[in-house]
Amino acid sequence: xxxxxxxxxxxxxxxxxxxxxxxxxxxxxxxxxxxxxxxxxxxxxxxxxxxxxxxxxxxxxxxxxxxxxxxxxxxxxxxxxxxxxxxxxxxxxxxxxxxxxxxxxxxxxxxxxxxxxxxxxxxxxxxxxxxxxxxxxxxxxxxxxxxxxxxxxxxxxxxxxxxxxxxxxxxxxxxxxxxxxxxxxxxxxxxxxxxxxxxxxxxxxxxxxxxxxxxxxxxxxxxxxxxxxxxxxxxxxxxxxxxxxxxxxxxxxxxxxxxxxxxxxxxxxxxxxxxxxxxxxxxxxxxxxxxxxxxxxxxxxxxxxxxxxxxxxxxxxxxxxxxxxxxxxxxxxxxxxxxxxxxxxxxxxxxxxxxxxxxxxxxxxxxxxxxxxxxxxxxxxxxxxxxxxxxxxxxxxxxxxxxxxxxxxxxxxxxxxxxxxxxxxxxxxxxxxxxxxxxxxxxxxxxxxxxxxxxxxxxxxxxxxxxxxxxxxxxxxxxxxxxxxxxxxxxxxxxxxxxxxxxxxxxxxxxxxxxxxxxxxxxxxxxxxxxxxxxxxxxxxxxxxxxxxxxxxxxxxxxxxxxxxxxxxxxxxxxxxxxxxxxxxxxxx
Amino acid sequence: xxxxxxxxxxxxxxxxxxxxxxxxxxxxxxxxxxxxxxxxxxxxxxxxxxxxxxxxxxxxxxxxxxxxxxxxxxxxxxxxxxxxxxxxxxxxxxxxxxxxxxxxxxxxxxxxxxxxxxxxxxxxxxxxxx
Numbered sequence: 001x002x003x004x005x006x007x008x009x010x011x012x013x014x015x016x017x018x019x020x021x022x023x024x025x026x027x028x029x030x031x032x033x034x035x036x037x038x039x040x041x042x043x044x045x046x047x048x049x050x051x052x053x054x055x056x057x058x059x060x061x062x063x064x065x066x067x068x069x070x071x072x073x074x075x076x077x078x079x080x081x082x083x084x085x086x087x088x089x090x091x092x093x094x095x096x097x098x099x100x101x102x103x104x105x106x107x108x109x110x111x112x113x114x115x116x117x118x119x120x121x122x123x124x125x126x127x128x129x130x131x132x133x134x135x136x137x138x139x140x141x142x143x144x145x146x147x148x149x150x151x152x153x154x155x156x157x158x159x160x161x162x163x164x165x166x167x168x169x170x171x172x173x174x175x176x177x178x179x180x181x182x183x184x185x186x187x188x189x190x191x192x193x194x195x196x197x198x199x200x201x202x203x204x205x206x207x208x209x210x211x212x213x214x215x216x217x218x219x220x221x222x223x224x225x226x227x228x229x230x231x232x233x234x235x236x237x238x239x240x241x242x243x244x245x246x247x248x249x250x251x252x253x254x255x256x257x258x259x260x261x262x263x264x265x266x267x268x269x270x271x272x273x274x275x276x277x278x279x280x281x282x283x284x285x286x287x288x289x290x291x292x293x294x295x296x297x298x299x300x301x302x303x304x305x306x307x308x309x310x311x312x313x314x315x316x317x318x319x320x321x322x323x324x325x326x327x328x329x330x331x332x333x334x335x336x337x338x339x340x341x342x343x344x345x346x347x348x349x350x351x352x353x354x355x356x357x358x359x360x361x362x363x364x365x366x367x368x369x370x371x372x373x374x375x376x377x378x379x380x381x382x383x384x385x386x387x388x389x390x391x392x393x394x395x396x397x398x399x400x401x402x403x404x405x406x407x408x409x410x411x412x413x414x415x416x417x418x419x420x421x422x423x424x425x426x427x428x429x430x431x432x433x434x435x436x437x438x439x440x441x442x443x444x445x446x447x448x449x450x451x452x453x454x455x456x457x458x459x460x461x462x463x464x465x466x467x468x469x470x471x472x473x474x475x476x477x478x479x480x481x482x483x484x485x486x487x488x489x490x491x492x493x494x495x496x497x498x499x500x501x502x503x504x505x506x507x508x509x510x511x512x513x514x515x516x517x518x519x520x521x522x523x524x525x526x527x528x529x530x531x532x533x534x535x536x537x538x539x540x541x542x543x544x545x546x547x548x549x550x551x552x553x554x555x556x557x558x559x560x561x562x563x564x565x566x567x568x569x570x571x572x573x574x575x576x577x578x579x580x581x582x583x584x585x586x587x588x589x
Numbered sequence: 590x591x592x593x594x595x596x597x598x599x600x601x602x603x604x605x606x607x608x609x610x611x612x613x614x615x616x617x618x619x620x621x622x623x624x625x626x627x628x629x630x631x632x633x634x635x636x637x638x639x640x641x642x643x644x645x646x647x648x649x650x651x652x653x654x655x656x657x658x659x660x661x662x663x664x665x666x667x668x669x670x671x672x673x674x675x676x677x678x679x680x681x682x683x684x685x686x687x688x689x690x691x692x693x694x695x696x697x698x699x700x701x702x703x704x705x706x707x708x709x710x711x712x713x714x715x716x717x718x719x
Contacts (some may be wrong), residue, residue, distance in 0.1 A: 023670065031670040114667045118672050119709065126678020134685060165689050171683040193593050198649030198660035202592040217600060221627050232601040234688065257619040301596070305603045308627060309611075312620065329607075522661075525667070530657060 033118035036522065038125050040420060041105030045129055046096035052136070054487060055086035056080045058480055060442075065477035067465040077167075077461035077583040078147035083138070085150030086170065089266070090177055091132045095403055097273035098184050098219065099128060101412050102212045104420060106188060108515035109209045111197025111533070113525040116190040117183075124183040131176030136168035146170035149459065151263065154244035154255035159237040168237065171230050178227035185219030188212050197514070199533035201298070206513040207290060209295050211276030214304045218265050218272070221308055226262035229255065253318050260311035268307040271401070272300060272480070274408025275340060277370065278362045281415050282344055285359035286351030289537060292343040299336035299343075306333045316385045323382045330380035337373060341366070356509070357430030361411035364438045365404045372400030375449065390459075393452025396445045403441040410437070411492070418504030421497070422520040429493040433486050440482030447472040447479075512537035594638035598629025658699060671712055677705035 023031060029041065060080050063072045072080065107115055115121045143164030148157045152170070154411030155161060167329040192205070192213045205213075233255070235241035242248020244255045283290045290296060310329045344366060353359070375397040379385050387392060410433070417425050453471050456463065463469045507516040516539045518527050531542040540547070608624030611617070649655035685697030 003650055028670075030671045030675045033671050033674070048606070116665070118667055119671050122671065122674035124677055126675050127681060130678050130682030130685070134689075168689040172688050176681060176685055194663065196650035198655035198657050199653060201653050204653070213596070217596070217631075221600075221630060225623060238688075254619055258623075261620070261623050297633065301599060305600065308604070309607045322617065325611060325614055449619075482641055530641050532656065560634070 021231060033114075033122045034524065035107050035115045035118065035121060035419075038121050039100055039102075041125055042095055042103055042128070043100035043420075045125075045132070046092050046100055049091040049132060049486055050096070051487070053084050053092060054484065055565070056084040056087070058484060060084060060478040061477040063461060064205075064473045067463055067467070067470050068476075069462060072461065073146065075144065078149075078459075079139075079145045081144050081459060082149050082170075083135075086135060086146065086174075086409035087132075088402070089150055089270070090174060091128075091135070093236045093270045093402060093409070094181065094266070095128055095177075096310035096409055097270065097412075098188065098212065098215055099124065101277070101409075101416065102188060102208075102215075103184070105416060105515055106209050106212050106403070107191060107195065108419075108518065108522060108526055109206045109513050110192060110195065110200050110214065111514050111527060111530050112191060113527070114193035115187050115276060117187050120183050120487050121187050124180045124187070126529045127180035127183070129177045131173040131180065133173075134169050135173035135178065138169045141165040151259055152255075153259075154233070154236075154252040155235075155246075157233060157255075158245060168234070170499045171234050171237075175227055175230050175234075178223050178230070181219050181223045182227070185216040185223070186328070188216035189220070189277075192216070197530055197533060200484070200514075201406070203294065204533060204536050204538075205298075207279040207293070207296050208273070208276035208513075211272040211279075211300050214300050214421050215269050215272045218269050218304050218308070222262045222265035222269065226266075227259055228570050229258035229262070232258075242324050253315070253320055256313070256315050256318065260314045264311045265308045267398075267401070268304055270405055272304065274365065274405045274412070275300065277408050277412040277415070278344065278365050279340075280511075280513065281358045281362050281411050282347050284415075284509050285354045285356060285362075286348045287354070288347055288351040289512075290343070291346030291349070292339070293536060296341055296343055299339040302336040303333060303340075306336070313380055315384070317389045322425050327380055327382055331377065331467075334373070334377055356414075357425070357427055357434060358411045358415040358509075360431060360434045361407045361414065364434060364441075365407040365411065368400055368438070368441055369404035371446075372397055372402075372404055375400065388452055390457055392448040392458055395458045396452060399445045399448070400441075403437075403445065407434075407437065407441075410434070413490075415509065416515075417497075418508050419515055419520045419522075422501075422504050423497045424502040424504050424508060425493050425497050426502075429489055429496065431491045433493065436486035436489060440486055441446075442479070443482060444479030445519070447476045451476075488555075507539065510543065511538075512540035514538055517542070590638060590642035590645060590648070592651075594642050596637030597638060598632050599635075601628055601633075601635050602631075604628040604631060668712065671709070672707045673708040673712065676701050676708065680705060684692050 028037065032038065059072060060077070063069050063077055063080075080108050103115065103121065107113070120277060135146075141164065143166050145166040146152070146162070148162045148167060152167075157167065162567070192209060196205070232241065232243045236243050236245060236250075240248070242250045244250050244252050246252060279296060306329055310326055310333065313326045313330045315321050316323060316326070344362075355363075375393070379388065379394065379408060414425055414430055417423070451469055454468065454472075456467070463473075504520050506518065506520055508520075509516070514530070514533070515522075517529075517531050531538050535541055592617050604624050604627040608621060611624055615621075649659040652659070654683040680698045680701030680703075682703060683694045685698075687693070687695035687698060
């Protein structure tokens with residue numbers, strides 16, 4: 001281990017940026033090209049879609065809480081699960097990560113003044129909002145909103161089986177949001193490639209930024225396929241193109257190929273940003289560098305690459321896919337994901353772990369994602385998939401996965417909310433939110449594994465009392481109420497922080513990456529000064545001059561060799577008087 | 590720039606390999622074509638970046654020992670605020686509506702889109718450096 005000979009004692013001065021006095025209020029909303037404003041717009045809009053989709057989920061669970069339910073008609077039920085899935089997948093989980101949090105945080109983490117293409121960034125947001133509004137407009141049409149499931153399988157999605165404007169609105173909405181995502185992907189990759197601060201080499205970037213780079217590339221691989229497939233579907237519906245219809249010589253299963261070539265990478269477009277958040281948050285709250293930094297980077301790249309070669313594992317039961325190839329590739333994903341779990345635990349190992357709300361959500365993420373991941377490995381086996389395909393087992397599997405991602409998102413909200421607003425969220429309410437969400441997730445979705453194994457098919461509006469599904473469905477619906485309360489508490493928390501603000505200070509978590517070097521919220525163009533970047537933890541190095549700076553680019557033997565690793569350093573570093581609470585924060589320290 | 594190029598080259602390498610194996614094993618068209626496209630998506634810019642990285646001197650952000658002074662100067666042009674992305678987004682939304690409800694919104698959408706393009710071009714002439 002090499003110690004650098006000298007450490008600059010003060011910030012290197014950088015030219016001060018003139019503070020731009022732009023418009024405020026509504027005008028700011030529609031004219032700003034500042035990545036922070038756009039990031040906040042994205043986050044708030046995505047949360048609104050999340051609340052709408054959550055309300056639909058509650059209706060679905062209310063319908064299924066009792067046998068032979070007549071609360072919703074079959075048709076309305078179809079609309080509900082279609083729009084619930086579409087809003088959650090296309091308009092919430094993805095946009096809140098790559099449009100919201102990444103947009104806000106990535107330029108800060110690499111020391112950039114903005115995204116590379118600020119106006120393109122703003123256009124992304126408006127296409128996303130326009131697309132989302134068009135999709136919701138389906139409810140206002142005389143027919144109905146889209147009701148063919150979020151996957152829109154051919155031939156169910158043709159103009160005979162699902163006629164009307166609602167499905168068409170769904171199609172053009174997703175073309176708009178598809179372009180929005182592609183532009184954001186271009187922006188992220190270019191920003192990370194070209195706007196890093198001096199000294200911020202690729203292998204010094206925070207893992208969140210690394211994951212957003214890989215997510216950006218994955219967006220560029222996946223979304224164009226989907227957007228083109230939607231154009232083909234529109235041609236089928238309106239021009240009689242017969243691309244996905246047997247009657248004109250088309251191939252219905254081609255839709256599934258195109259859709260899942262997008263759809264499976266999409267799962268990782270949703271997941272990788274939250275892997276990044278979890279990695280950074282665990283390191284900060286364990287007060288250690290990330291264990292196996294390069295392993296994390298290579299695992300991310302491997303997961304992304306493999307995820308684009310497994311699309312047909314969603315199509316095992318079509319009978320026309322190469323089972324051994326897709327099964328094998330699906331199993332392989334478990335290896336880099338396992339490396340990530342190993343490294344997450346390794347980061348916590350012998351650390352001085354503080355269970356603040358973001359960290360709690362990360363631990364909840366680990367547990368929930370493990371459940372979803374292991375059930376996913378089961379489904380990668382064709383015989384098991386044949387038996388459980390289109391049952392609630394699959395529903396439970398991917399809800400375990402996405403609820404883990406939602407916990408990752410909440411970890412991100414709680415972690416970066418002080419940076420974005422300059423105010424703290426309340427810890428007590430936050431912890432209550434976590435426990436309600438964690439327990440609620442398990443109560444809602446664990447019974448669905450059993451329901452699936454008992455043979456309950458997905459996407460049915462009713463079941464008979466004699467089917468024996470009633471009790472488990474009741475439990476599941478009760479869990480949904482807990483999830484509702486969790487989200488409600490989060491909103492209360494945001495309201496309280498607005499009503500009675502606790503100032504956050506620049507770096508309330510004593511975190512290590514560059515976004516914590518600037519003010520909360522950051523000024524226009526982000527930085528007045530940037531600390532020297534000599535390791536993966538520039539802000540930690542600056543705030544803890546007594547700690548040793550490790551030579552760049554050398555893997556750190558964290559935790560393996562106690563005398564050489566940070567184990568020793570950490571023991572010296574534990575502060576007996578406890579961390580700074582927001583009330584005692586001294587900005588002049 | 591080398592690490593950046595390797596990331597893209599890996600995409601090209603991996604999907605070239607997987608695409609070849611998949612095609613030889615399955616002879617399935619759709620997936621093979623998409624894997625070929627992904628191979629090109631990674632390989633072509635990756636090779637360009639690699640070619641370029643060998644000809645350029647390392648940037649301050651590639652240099653682990655760079656100080657902030659090394660990166661002094663204009664970072665790029667960042668427009669402060671602009672209404673045209675909103676206008677273009679609104680125009681695109683109206684154009685999209687035309688594909689559902691018929692033609693009249695097309696006129697509104699195209700008008701807004703063209704207005705936005707003109708606006709952006711004129712605005713860019715006034716853009717300042719940061």
